[in-house]
């Protein structure tokens with residue numbers, strides 16, 4: 262693996278200089294052994310503006326050029342969801358590792374295409390599900406693995422993130438993969454997947470905006486183990502962003518908003534509640550960046566913490582939920 266030799270930093274390319282990329286790039290200040298080297302945009306001036314602002318060496322006026330850049334080891338894809346697949350395939354085709362923002366794709370078939378391409382090219386691929394890498398979530402896994410909550414029987418949570426409806430914004434525009442499920446549902450479903458595994462059944466109800474994308478959704482999932490998950494998401498209403506893991510000997514709440522938490526409160530039967538506090542590095546993206554860098558240095562093609570099998574399982578649940586509320590998305594060409 263000469264390009265990722267241990268004596269030089271891993272070089273990142275950033276696809277899509279939008280809101281998320283601006284937050285992500287700042288967390289390189291909390292990462293060792295990696296640099297954001299290049300950025301790609303549909304517009305060269307926008308790419309150059311981003312490169313100037315964040316000190317990147319190279320700016321490209323197309324995603325194809327970024328993916329073809331021989332100096333880039335890994336491409337981070339932060340475009341709207343429908344463009345993830347096309348850029349990921351282009352990057353993989355050029356032998357690059359990929360970190361693909363959530364939701365990984367807008368369809369299960371699209372997600373499978375990315376995974377199959379990465380496996381065929383023997384390159385690393387991961388969904389940028391940063392929540393799984395938060396120190397607090399790792400600590401909660403230890404609590405569960407030690408049996409402190411007893412037998413896990415449930416996950417209950419919401420991700421309500423009120424935004425004013427704007428049909429041209431990617432959060433709401435159908436052609437940009439808008440709607441609550443792909444943007445927020447992915448967080449609650451992946452959390453349940455992380456602690457309970459794949460469900461055997463899921464019931465879904467939802468409400469739509471006038472343009473036909475999902476505004477709110479509620480999901481009830483059952484599992485072979487006998488566990489039950491109740492999950493809800495909304496772009497319309499405010500809400501706590503609360504996530505609770507429940508067992509027959511205790512329960513734990515991830516706080517303050519579970520998708521970027523800094524503490525978990527463990528309640529065990531007959532025991533005073535205990536708070537485990539672990540602040541994330543930077544905004545919290547540094548941990549997933551570290552995971553990708555470690556995998557590339559070790560020659561791993563997947564993350565054990567965010568495996569592709571979980572991405573595909575959650576994508577299947579998202580697609581089922583979308584269809585249940587009457588929404589169909591498509592992945593778009595570059």
Ligand SMILES: NC(=O)c1ccc[n+]([C@@H]2O[C@H](COP(=O)([O-])OP(=O)(O)OC[C@H]3O[C@@H](n4cnc5c(N)ncnc54)[C@H](OP(=O)(O)O)[C@@H]3O)[C@@H](O)[C@H]2O)c1
Nearest residue numbers: 277278279280281302303307339340341342362363364431
């Ligand atoms: N992990 C997190 O905490 C988190 C938070 C927010 C968002 N995200 C994810 O990050 C991704 C981007 O979200 P965002 O909020 O950053 O979106 P955004 O602000 O709208 O930026 C998206 C970028 O994608 C590029 N793009 C490429 N093709 C496009 C197209 N056809 N239409 C519009 N833009 C296009 C645009 O750059 P050019 O026009 O310059 O090409 C734009 O700068 C989404 O998948 C979202 O789920 C993750």
